[in-house]
Amino acid sequence: MQNFKAPQRDTLFTLYELFGFDKHYADLGFDEVSHDLVTAIFSEAAKFAENTLAPINAIGDQEGCVWNEGEVTTPTGFKEAYHQYVEGGWPSMAQPEEFGGQGLPYSLATSMAEWFSGANHSWAMYPGLSQGCMETLKAHGTQAQKDMFLHKLVEGSWTGTMCLTESHCGSDLGMLKCKAEPNEDGTYSLTGTKIFISAGEHDMSDNIVHIVLARLPDAPAGTKGISLFIVPKFNVTENGELGDRNAVTCGSIEHKMGIKGSATCVINFDGAKGHLIGQPNRGLNCMFTFMNIARIGTGMEGLSAIEASFQGALAYAKDRLQFRSLTGRKNNNGPADPIIVHPDVRRMLLTQKALREGNRALAIYCMQMVDITLYGKDEAKKQESESKLALLTPIVKAFLTETAQEATSYGMQVYGGHGYIAEWGMEQLARDTRICTMYEGTTGIQAIDLLGRKIAGSQGQLLQGFAQEIRTYCEQLRAKSQFNAWANAVESHLDEWTQLTRDIMKAAANNPDELGAAAVDYLMYSGYVTVAYFWLRMAVTAQEKLDAGTSDKAFYDAKLQTAQFYFDRILTRTRSLVSAINSGSDNLMSMDEELFYQG
Template sequence: MQNYKAPQRDALFLMREILNFDEHYAELGFQDASPDMISAIFAEGAKFAENVLAPLNQVGDDQGCEWQEGEVTTPDGFKEAYQQYVEGGWPSLAHPEEFGGQGLPYSLASVLAEWVSGANHSWAMYPGLSQGCMETLKAHGTEQQKKQFLPQLVEGRWTGTMCLTEPHCGSDLGMLKTKAEPDANGMYSITGTKIFISAGEHDMSENIVHIVLARLPDAPQGTKGISLFIVPKFNVGTDGELLDRNAVSCGSIEHKMGIKGSATCVINFDGAKGYLIGTPNKGLHCMFTFMNMARIGTGLEGLAATEATFQGALSYARDRLQFRSARGPQNLQGPADPIIVHPDVRRMLLTQKAFREGNRALAIYCMQLVDKTLYSQDADTRKLAESKLALLTPIVKAFLTETAQEATSYGMQVYGGHGYIKEWGMEQLARDTRICTMYEGTTGIQALDLLARKVIGSQGELLKLFTQDVRDFCHQTRHTTQFSEWSNTLEQLLDQWLQLSDDIAQRAANNPDEIGAASVDYLMYSGYITVGYFWLRMAVEAQQKLDAGTTEKDFYVSKLYTARFYFDKLLSRTRSLVTSMEAGADSLMAMEEDQFLIG
């Protein structure tokens, strides 16, 4: 198995040279987030990912988790790695000092989260869910709730979950049945069953704080009648001290295709003590604080897998000798040439590389926007960032995870038959990453959110807001001969993007199925254009560095060649997506249900 290496240089390139994070942090008042401090944090985070977590990745896959009488044991080394994580102060990095945090920005912790996931996806699930739990408490909890729960969560002694899905309702949360009965003490008795709860039970922390959706007795039907509750595994005193065991139990764990070291639990609440968060019947609104950050986090998991599979495939392609190059022997001292000389292997590697770097640019840009929504003191700045995030979040979640399926498939393919063999690690990446298109809202749900709610629902305003940024940059580069073709291509696609959006909206006025029929193609089309914008920005910066006589010539030349590949081979996929969108809903919906025949 290829040893994972955290992509420090690429992250710093994006943060410092493309997105100007030094000025960004200064404007938000993060004086401690200096370039030297960031480099030091990245170096230590990389060591932890590479030396502690990566060696446990295959262990987790081999052993999985063990359930016995409601208790879950994690794979060998997972608990000890988590203690190192806590002792290193990593859980507290981006949380307020008043709760024991280090007061650093969300984006800094999120870059590290990619590396943690790239090194060991299963392990990363345990602390990963805690972040959204803490953000929900910070945004919607009372002062007493924050005092009771946040210090221990921030320290990492406790972990958190999100409990939405139930056996009968899946993503249709309006159907959930978990009940919340008020008691005489102002608390609530929570009863029901939740499924697919990542990190719902384990042996790595002292307590687990569940954020649970449930219905009050007089709640209206549907999503308008959902409230949100804190339900800890162990009851908690007013000062945060642990008390007796709450009526929360793990009924079983799922036997999964991948991320086997992550406990995916059935959690039963049998009259468990809970605390209402926010306003009654407004729980889904509060939960979106959790869900939106989780969706970006899931996009990062897709990015992390793309990085890891590229590293493995590249290493193998450089070493594996098979056949001779069509151009004649390249490895004169060997019996064959390394497979990296063959065009089809190059196609797969460059596709991985283009998604690896282009998707990371989009992800870190969105992290920057999240920073602004969380920390900016200027209302207009926050509003603008929120609007851009509204459009881009479903793209980050779905595009980065869908392209990860392609990248991890290529990771196996580059290895040939060896890619299908467990010891090499490529098939594990494909299995582990498959879930990313499903949880936190499937690709189809993200696509409907993007097209129906964000684009058509805003009458195109959110889309125009972002495309204007892209158009402005294209205007800056259109007179640069080297990049004029790419910028012109992007501008044409922007016009087409707006026109397609309008066309689908008009067709949907007569046939609502038109939105669902076009939505996934629309999302992928949007993703290719968005990532193309960031590749143009990276290419322009790379050329400027080369013109200035950089000492890192290979790094920047590599950016230019990969950008060229993206514009030639990947951005052109938008054409077939347009053809599919323009075909409409008829061929999807014409067949009657009983005409879907078997045999």
């Protein structure tokens, strides 16, 4: 496979030219986080992604993890790469200085996490889970719990996990059975089994801190009776040092389609010592801190796969000679033309490129909102950002991962038969990325969250707030006739988005299945329209740079032409989604289940 290159130029464009992160960081008090500092940090992160993580990506897929009597050995090079990651200070970047962190913005660390995942998805999952663990402790832990666990997690010598799923309940957490019995010393004894625990056991860190959902003896049934616990692999003393081995064991690891270098574990708790985090029976509320971060992170995994697949496909399309162009030969010195001259190959490459850059804009916009919620002083702006995140988080998680399935499939397709064999790495990308639409809540669950909990639950207010931002921007372009057509397209979709919402809510009032029937198509529609808004903004920014006489003309010309492709060929997908939404639920629900298979 073509060597992975961190997309530094496009990330910097999105941060600084599109979203004005120089002012953003200054407004939040990060005066020291200058453009030059960010560029320097990006350069080092790129070296780590390209020179350390990418070379062991295929090794991780070939070797996988090995389980032996409860111990898990990671693939060759994974442990050494993690130690290099820790030595480089990467785990501590966005963590508070009081716990040994560097106090840098969330968005800075997260934008580089995309590159690490693009270089090596399996490896990046180990430190990725730790970030959610730390955020949960910071948000809901007592000072004593923070002192016990955060210093080692921040420095990276310990890692973290999220333990939700049990064999009889996946996303329906109200059914979980893992129990927690109170001990006389204020701790709890946890008993039960969790499955599908990413990074649940490995040889890369000295301790693993599990964040675990369980039930207290007197807990009410359902989701209202779930509490949250900290359960370390090795018990921890009050001053944060390792103690004896806790009753936590890895029963097995899963044999999977992809991300084989990431240990996906069955974890057994046999009276394991745990610490209650947050209030009793309020564990799911606390866990959403972890889950929301994980959902944005999973969306970033989808984005990183699009990036890696596009890089490989583009390099191959420029080099592979097959047939002659329909408009006459382009490669006079060769037996055939490079396949990038063929319209269908360009269709696939431009789809990858349009999704790569549009999805990155959406992701970084959300990072900007997270920054404001974490560090902002203006309560009104914080509330506005929280509302936007509530709306956009399920879109980021589901839309970015669903479009990654398409993009990685195109990556294989551009290679033809070579894309199907292992040596080029494209089929690994497709396999690794397939999980992203499933974990941290499937696409269907994200869609119900968006349409039911967020849209209907706010009586449409979350949508209207974001829609007003888009409408205001489009109105500001009235004097820029060059962009009127695209601005009008965004506005007309905005009107349609609002009307679709009303129609679905009205139909669901009489038949709740109407909401479920429309949800995924509605989410994808929302994603295409949201990304269209960001493509409009990117096009305007690119034209402004061209008008100012930039020396990087090719970069901005490419932005404008990719925007044209998005509006002409990608945004039009909303037509079929509207048709599906308007068809209602009868075509899904009327068939008796006995009729599904009549073979």
